[in-house]
Amino acid sequence: MSEVVAVLGGTGALGYGLALRLAHAGHTVVIGSRDHARAEEAASRASQRLPSADIRGLANPDAARAADRLVVLSVPLASQAITIATVSEHLGDKVLLDATVPLAPAVGGRPTQVVGLWAGSAGQQAAAAVPEGIAVVSGLHTLSAATLQDLDHPLEQDTLICGDSRAAKDVVREVIGTVTGLRVVDAGRLEMSRLVESLTPLLIGINIRKRTHAGVRIVGLS
Ligand SMILES: NC(=O)c1ccc[n+]([C@@H]2O[C@H](COP(=O)([O-])OP(=O)(O)OC[C@H]3O[C@@H](n4cnc5c(N)ncnc54)[C@H](OP(=O)(O)O)[C@@H]3O)[C@@H](O)[C@H]2O)c1
Secondary structure, three states: OOOEEEEEOOOOHHHHHHHHHHHHOOOEEEEEEOOHHHHHHHHHHHHHHOOOOOEEEEEHHHHHHHOOOEEEEOOOHHHHHHHHHHHHHHOOOOEEEEOOOOEOOOEOOEOOOEOOOOOOOHHHHHHHHOOOOOOEEEOOOOOOHHHHHOOOOOOOEEEEEEEOOHHHHHHHHHHHOOOOOEEEEEOOOHHHHHHHHOHHHHHHHHHHHHOOOOOEOOOOOO
């Protein structure tokens, strides 16, 4: 079923790639930005690649308000709390899918250092920042922005999601699972996000060594 999905920070590498894939799957995608004009520019760029898709650009709060059930947060960790604060009153009973990963700025071209977080993980930090009652699911950590943006590249991989609400994880599975070649795997409670987020620097290291954009696939699932 097609629905309106907001991607906050959808002007950036990961969010833009996800916006393309969601639009390709038939959803109406609202790209959010701190700057309305930047969001419109990204939406127009995406629309040129997918002329029959419905892709709009709005400021982050308006994008969050426009979403039906799912708001994706795809911003640097340093901007996570402020971005959540600016959209909080528009989340209603929507699910926040947090893609934030705690990576230190690249040092010598190797952005593999994980920043310590008082909450334990970026996902838990997001849960602490949203108004009470808003469900946070973390996911998308192991997807490569470059691969997402290359629509000719089959994904054929998993994304591991973590969250404390089964219903919220169902929403994520129902929406994100419509992206061709992307399987959504429930990795447990939100506290597991600490482990899943640590896969990102692991993959970055592999990708640097192998000069590729590897993802993850859990085997043995029915
Ligand atoms: N790139 C990947 O392959 C990848 C893979 C897995 C996970 N992640 C995680 O996903 C999140 C987004 O990654 P990304 O690579 O898409 O990040 P990015 O391109 O650096 O930033 C995404 C967007 O965040 C917004 N933003 C808000 N505050 C910002 C600030 N202080 N400085 C810079 N940008 C700011 C910007 O949008 P506006 O300026 O339009 O508001 C920007 O376009 C990060 O937490 C990252 O660790 C990334």
